[in-house]
Amino acid sequence: MKQIIILSLVLFSRLVAQDYFPLEVGNTWIYHVNSYFPDTMTYHVSDSLNIDHVKYFLYGMFLPPEYNFKDTIRNDAVGNIWKKVNGVDYLWFDFTKDSGAVYTFPDHNPSYYYNVEVVDKNFTLQTNRGNYSHCIKFFFDMPQFVDEEVFYSFAPEMGIIEMYGGDGPQLLLDSASIIRTPNGIIDEQPLLSNLFELTQNYPNPFNPITTISYSLHKACYVTLKIYDVTGREVKTLVNEEKPRGIYSLELNGNNLSSGIYFYQLRTNEFIQTKQMVLLK
Numbered sequence: 001m002k003q004i005i006i007l008s009l010v011l012f013s014r015l016v017a018q019d020y021f022p023l024e025v026g027n028t029w030i031y032h033v034n035s036y037f038p039d040t041m042t043y044h045v046s047d048s049l050n051i052d053h054v055k056y057f058l059y060g061m062f063l064p065p066e067y068n069f070k071d072t073i074r075n076d077a078v079g080n081i082w083k084k085v086n087g088v089d090y091l092w093f094d095f096t097k098d099s100g101a102v103y104t105f106p107d108h109n110p111s112y113y114y115n116v117e118v119v120d121k122n123f124t125l126q127t128n129r130g131n132y133s134h135c136i137k138f139f140f141d142m143p144q145f146v147d148e149e150v151f152y153s154f155a156p157e158m159g160i161i162e163m164y165g166g167d168g169p170q171l172l173l174d175s176a177s178i179i180r181t182p183n184g185i186i187d188e189q190p191l192l193s194n195l196f197e198l199t200q201n202y203p204n205p206f207n208p209i210t211t212i213s214y215s216l217h218k219a220c221y222v223t224l225k226i227y228d229v230t231g232r233e234v235k236t237l238v239n240e241e242k243p244r245g246i247y248s249l250e251l252n253g254n255n256l257s258s259g260i261y262f263y264q265l266r267t268n269e270f271i272q273t274k275q276m277v278l279l280k
Contacts, residue, residue, distance in 0.1 A: 020095045020136060020154045021081050023057045023073070024179040028246065029159055030199065030213060031171035039200035041171060042213055042248055043160075046070060056084070062202075062211055062248060086110065093152070094118075095136055107142065114140040125153055125161055127172050132161050140165070175215055177246050196270035201251070201263065205277040208253040212237070212263060215246045220267045226251065227262045234261070253278045 028044040042062035049056050049072075058070035072084040073092065083092040085106050092105060099121045105114045119137040132155035142148040150165030158178070164170035175197075195217055201210045216222065224238035234256065237249060251263075258280045264273040 019079055019157045021075065021079070021093060021159050022157060022178050023059070023075055023081075025057065026179050027159070027177065028062075028248070029176045030174050030215075030246065031163070032174040034170040034172070040174060040213065041202065042211065044248075093138060093154070095154070105140065112142055112144050114142050116140050119151070125155065127161065132158065135161065175246050196265070196267060196272070198263075198265040198272040198274060200274055201276045205279045206251075206253065207279050208256075210251050210253070210276060211248055212251055213246070213248040214265050216242055216244055216267070219243045220269070223264075223266045224249075225264055225266075227264065229260050229262075237263075253280075 023045055025045050025048050028042060031041045031043070033039060033041055043060065044062050045057050045059050047058045047070075049058070051072075054074060056072050056074045059073050060070040074082050074089075076082060078096060080091060080095055081093040082089045084090075085108055090105055091103065094101075094103060094116075097103070097118045099118050101118045103116050105116050107113055117139045119139045121136050123135050123137070125132045125135045135153050135155050137151060137153045140150045140152070147166040150163065152160055153162040155161045158173070158176070161173045162171065195215075197215045199213045199215075201212045203210060212224070214222075214224065220242065222238050222240065222242045223236065225233055226235040226237065228234050235251070237251065238247075256278055258278050261276050261278060262273050263276060264271065
């Protein structure tokens with residue numbers, strides 16, 4: 001009888017924790033930013049690596065290479081997320097713990113650490129993109145500092161839906177592209193809205209590389225072009241048929257002069273233009 005009970009608890013843990021943070025190279029999350037920061041921020045899983053016969057993933061913001069710091073993370077047998085801090089694995093997000101549970105997580109500076117609390121579990125988070133059920137919220141608080149805290153909210157099979165804390169910005173999931181293994185299925189519902197969208201480049205101002213993202217709610221012919229302040233076309237980034245999806249690309253401004261530029265996304269149904277600034 002005891003063996004059956006233990007097995008049931010293990011199966012329940014797998015059900016609770018699994019896939020709250022889907023890890024696969026290419027998974028991308030685009031967040032709307034409610035602050036003075038750029039309109040959107042993009043996080044993605046950029047690569048994988050094998051350390052001591054264990055598969056890890058590189059996860060972080062989509063930034064130019066010179067700023068491209070990535071966290072090295074992995075999931076365990078039940079889906080909890082571990083992160084390497086100064087070469088040692090620590091449990092970052094424990095999805096099996098109940099509401100009110102507390103554990104510690106170290107900072108990269110050995111003198112500091114976070115107290116982590118599971119604030120809420122199995123709640124519904126309402127956003128402008130829809131409602132996410134069975135969510136889990138974590139609160140990270142560094143007791144050595146005031147306003148050094150952050151909240152993370154996860155939804156099953158979606159990853160982080162919301163991030164905020166201290167005096168920093170609030171990030172709400174706007175869209176994402178999730179590759180699910182073992183079948184390699186790309187799931188973009190309910191992640192894509194029924195709209196075409198061009199987001200603000202990041203960083204902006206930039207020197208010399210910036211990232212431009214856009215989303216297409218259906219397959220269509222797309223052009224994405226760069227213009228100077230006189231309206232002269234200076235570069236074509238995209239000029240082809242594209243399937244429905246979310247796209248990000250880099251613009252290298254090495255061959256451009258400092259100044260104000262405009263980038264325009266155009267389909268047969270949609271035109272949107274945004275401004276960016278190159279500072280050298």
